[in-house]
Amino acid sequence: MKCLLCTNDKENMAKAHIFPIGFFNKIETKGRVETYRTSGEKGRRLRKAIYDQEIVCQECEHDILEPLDDYAIKVLRDRQGVLDQVSHPGVQDTKLYVFDNIDKLRLRKFFASLLWRVSVSKQLELRSLSVGSTYEQRIRDDLYNDGEVDYLDVFLFFLTDPLHNTFFMPYQYCPVKS
Numbered sequence: 001m002k003c004l005l006c007t008n009d010k011e012n013m014a015k016a017h018i019f020p021i022g023f024f025n026k027i028e029t030k031g032r033v034e035t036y037r038t039s040g041e042k043g044r045r046l047r048k049a050i051y052d053q054e055i056v057c058q059e060c061e062h063d064i065l066e067p068l069d070d071y072a073i074k075v076l077r078d079r080q081g082v083l084d085q086v087s088h089p090g091v092q093d094t095k096l097y098v099f100d101n102i103d104k105l106r107l108r109k110f111f112a113s114l115l116w117r118v119s120v121s122k123q124l125e126l127r128s129l130s131v132g133s134t135y136e137q138r139i140r141d142d143l144y145n146d147g148e149v150d151y152l153d154v155f156l157f158f159l160t161d162p163l164h165n166t167f168f169m170p171y172q173y174c175p176v177k178s
Contacts, residue, residue, distance in 0.1 A: 003057035004120050005064065005144055014061035017051045018117045018126065020069035023077055052121045064143055065113055072110040075102055108149040112139045 003010050056065065074080040083100035116139040119131040131139070142149045 001054065003055075003060055005056045005060040005140060008057065010057035010059075012058050013053050014056050014058045015051050015053050016056050016061050016065065016117070017069075018121055018123065019050065019114065020073060022069060022073040050121075050123050050125055052117070052123050054122065055117065055120050060144075065117075068106060068110040068113050071103065071106045075099070075107065105148065108152045109143060112149045112152055113143055116140060116143065 001010060001013050002008070003013070079097060081099045081102050082097050084098035086096045086098070115131050116136060118126050118129050119136050121127070130136075138151070139149070141147060
């Protein structure tokens with residue numbers, strides 16, 4: 001079978017999670033979870049995550065995707081590197097996190113890898129989703145050849161200083177005088 005990342009024919013393909021299973025490890029589930037197709041119809045009943053054994057080989061999973069997944073789990077799930085946390089008064093569960101010393105390139109590559117995995121997977125719940133062949137190829141090239149993935153900055157903004165919150169929650173830093 002052909003690995004869609006390195007484009008080599010491989011005997012052993014990885015049981016690759018589309019969304020890293022580590023993000024779901026803290027969610028307790030009893031039995032299986034219903035999934036839904038993009039059309040809204042019920043999909044399969046799965047344990048925790050969707051995986052695909054036809055997209056990447058063991059080497060690409062282990063050497064390229066797993067390190068990105070592991071880093072994103074540390075930062076996004078475990079909030080490793082949070083310098084400051086700002087809450088919106090009166091709005092429950094609204095928080096902005098300010099990170100210190102995070103690897104923005106690795107996070108961009110992680111998000112790019114998610115878009116790529118969803119787009120190339122033919123799993124029932126995902127088969128109608130696509131970023132298009134141009135972006136599939138561009139992301140694949142950047143992941144495999146250690147590219148910059150700089151076109152994803154449109155989707156991401158990293159707060160790296162508490163002062164950045166003035167744009168999102170100005171009352172925190174610029175109190176209004178009555």
